[in-house]
Amino acid sequence: xxxxxxxxxxxxQRYRLEANKCRxxxxxxxxxxxxxxxxxxxxxxxxxxxxEGKVLTFTVIRVPPHQFVDQAPYAVGxxxxxxxxxxxxxxxxxxxxxxxxxxRVKIEFRxxxxxxxxxxxxxxxxxxxx
Amino acid sequence: xxxxxxxxxxxxxWGELWEKSLRTIFVETALLALDDAGVDKIxxxxxxxxxxxxxxxxxxxxxxxxDYLGQVPVPSARIETACASGGLALRLGFMEVASxxxxxxxxxxxxxxxxxxxxxxxxxxxxxxxxEYEGYHxxxxxxxxxxxxxxxxxxxxxxxxxxxxxxxxxxxNGSKNPLAQFPFEITVDSVLNxxxxxxxxxxxxxxxxxxxxxAAILCPVEMARKMKKQVVKIIGSGHATDAIALSSRxxxxxxxxxxxxGKRAYAMADKKPEDIDILEVHDCFTIAEICVLEAxxxxxxxxxxxxxxxxxxxxxxxxxxxxxxxxxxxxHPVGATGVAQVIEIxxxxxxxxxxRQVKNPRIGMAQNMGGSGGSTVVHxxxxx
Numbered sequence: 001x002x003x004x005x006x007x008x009x010x011x012x013q014r015y016r017l018e019a020n021k022c023r024x025x026x027x028x029x030x031x032x033x034x035x036x037x038x039x040x041x042x043x044x045x046x047x048x049x050x051x052e053g054k055v056l057t058f059t060v061i062r063v064p065p066h067q068f069v070d071q072a073p074y075a076v077g078x079x080x081x082x083x084x085x086x087x088x089x090x091x092x093x094x095x096x097x098x099x100x101x102x103x104r105v106k107i108e109f110r111x112x113x114x115x116x117x118x119x120x121x122x123x124x125x126x127x128x129x130x
Numbered sequence: 131x132x133x134x135x136x137x138x139x140x141x142x143x144w145g146e147l148w149e150k151s152l153r154t155i156f157v158e159t160a161l162l163a164l165d166d167a168g169v170d171k172i173x174x175x176x177x178x179x180x181x182x183x184x185x186x187x188x189x190x191x192x193x194x195x196x197d198y199l200g201q202v203p204v205p206s207a208r209i210e211t212a213c214a215s216g217g218l219a220l221r222l223g224f225m226e227v228a229s230x231x232x233x234x235x236x237x238x239x240x241x242x243x244x245x246x247x248x249x250x251x252x253x254x255x256x257x258x259x260x261x262e263y264e265g266y267h268x269x270x271x272x273x274x275x276x277x278x279x280x281x282x283x284x285x286x287x288x289x290x291x292x293x294x295x296x297x298x299x300x301x302x303n304g305s306k307n308p309l310a311q312f313p314f315e316i317t318v319d320s321v322l323n324x325x326x327x328x329x330x331x332x333x334x335x336x337x338x339x340x341x342x343x344x345a346a347i348l349c350p351v352e353m354a355r356k357m358k359k360q361v362v363k364i365i366g367s368g369h370a371t372d373a374i375a376l377s378s379r380x381x382x383x384x385x386x387x388x389x390x391x392g393k394r395a396y397a398m399a400d401k402k403p404e405d406i407d408i409l410e411v412h413d414c415f416t417i418a419e420i421c422v423l424e425a426x427x428x429x430x431x432x433x434x435x436x437x438x439x440x441x442x443x444x445x446x447x448x449x450x451x452x453x454x455x456x457x458x459x460x461x462h463p464v465g466a467t468g469v470a471q472v473i474e475i476x477x478x479x480x481x482x483x484x485x486r487q488v489k490n491p492r493i494g495m496a497q498n499m500g501g502s503g504g505s506t507v508v509h510x511x512x513x514x
Contacts, residue, residue: 010262031263037373057284057382059276060329061268065256066249068268076269078277078377086377089267096329101284112266124266 002120014124015109017051019085020044028085052130053081055103060096067113079105079127091127104130131228134364135354136511137347138167139473144342144461145311152186152242153198155343160199160238163345168357172347173232174205176222178215178239179465182208184254186245195240212258213414215239216344216468217498217507221367224509227348234353238345239470241463251339255464258501260375272336272415274376274502276328279417281382283330285432288420290330292435294321296416297334297458299444304455306486311340311461335416340461344469346476351514360480365493366399366510368392374504383432387506388425388499395495395508403427406510407491408478409449410471412499413456419443422497423451426508445486453478453486468498468507479513 020032024041058077105127140162196206216239223237304310324334370390413419420434443451454474475494
């Protein structure tokens with residue numbers, strides 16, 4: 001269940017791809033973290049994710065969670081961005097037959113789902129073939 | 131540290147148990163374990179349950195179940211690490227007996243999953259994934275394992291038929307287990323023609339929604355030796371974590387938490403993969419069994435699919451895996467699974483596994499995994 005505060009908190013990541021980068025080892029964390037999982041350093045600088053990358057793996061969801069019933073079937077993949085960060089998201093504007101590992105995609109800002117007729121419209125990133 | 135034995139086990143028939151409540155399923159099962167151990171009082175208890183809150187709207191079940199089992203005021207704790215909750219309940223009971231703090235401990239797991247509809251069950255299970263960065267984008271649990279399956283097929287050439295064979299093998303074993311939810315055989319064709327859930331996984335690649343519980347009684351080995359029963363000792367225990375978001379893993383085909391938990395269990399038991407005679411592993415989806423066997427070092431990296439094709443993991447193979455029918459055929463009441471695995475290993479080591487008995491096994495292993503691999507518990511057992 002998405003509440004306004006829960007939705008609002010994630011906006012910097014979902015709308016603007018804000019991440020942070022460890023000042024010691026260079027690990028890019030998305031979402032931002034307070035301690036580096038690689039070297040336990042606690043100093044970071046702000047950064048933004050690369051907006052292009054390639055598909056590492058994908059699936060087509062045929063039996064969706066209830067918020068996504070209207071969209072099924074839809075493709076979801078893990079994409080490795082050009083800065084090395086890996087992200088999970090929908091792959092859209094692409095025939096399922098054309099999906100393949102290694103395919104180049106770019107990030108676009110799209111509607112993800114809505115919480116019923118009076119609920120929040122939820123936005124974020126999706127992947128689109130280049 | 132004291133040596134610890136399993137002196138009693140209990141499990142009832144699993145399935146869609148419409149007529150039974152969570153507390154009834156639990157008590158029936160726990161009483162079987164108490165009777166099997168020949169005790170009616172325990173010193174403490176652990177209950178593995180992933181999501182009694184979302185499945186039946188009931189939290190605080192540790193005390194509820196201690197009460198209905200007639201054991202209050204004994205300490206009772208609910209343990210949650212998603213689908214690894216039962217395995218972790220066992221580990222905590224093991225640690226409590228080994229430490230000397232308690233002598234007789236009940237370890238158990240339960241999930242009552244059919245009081246909600248399919249969407250609600252899908253949602254409840256989905257909470258074991260990263261809700262903000264996986265669930266938000268519409269991924270489901272079959273979807274996450276489908277992502278792993280596709281990556282494994284691409285990297286190692288694992289075939290769609292090999293995935294199907296995992297389900298076929300486990301149903302063959304499950305057909306010999308009267309407590310299994312689906313005690314019947316299936317064919318490769320039936321798997322390959324079953325409905326798609328998340329490409330390339332089909333419904334017969336997936337473990338089912340199940341109501342059920344499992345329980346075991348632990349005590350010090352010296353106490354167990356006084357009973358007229360084959361003593362089965364817990365000789366190794368390992369537990370490890372990984373990022374719960376699949377995308378945070380370095381290698382999408384590798385279950386690092388399973389590797390780490392296995393490494394710790396092997397070290398404690400002073401055993402190697404080749405010492406293991408039988409295994410119960412977490413086949414929540416067919417691809418999971420393949421990846422788990424690789425991470426535990428039972429087969430080489432990338433060879434998990436070939437192992438089932440070569441029938442190495444069949445009941446009469448070199449290393450029988452999931453003789454109980456696994457999660458696939460036996461059922462997967464999430465919190466109970468890790469304890470049910472132990473029951474199968476204990477029965478096999480005691481020579482009491484009926485039609486699915488493996489010839490004279492001495493050392494068994496159980497691997498129980500949460501989410502898409504974010505937590506794993508591994509135990510090694512030895513017949514004395």
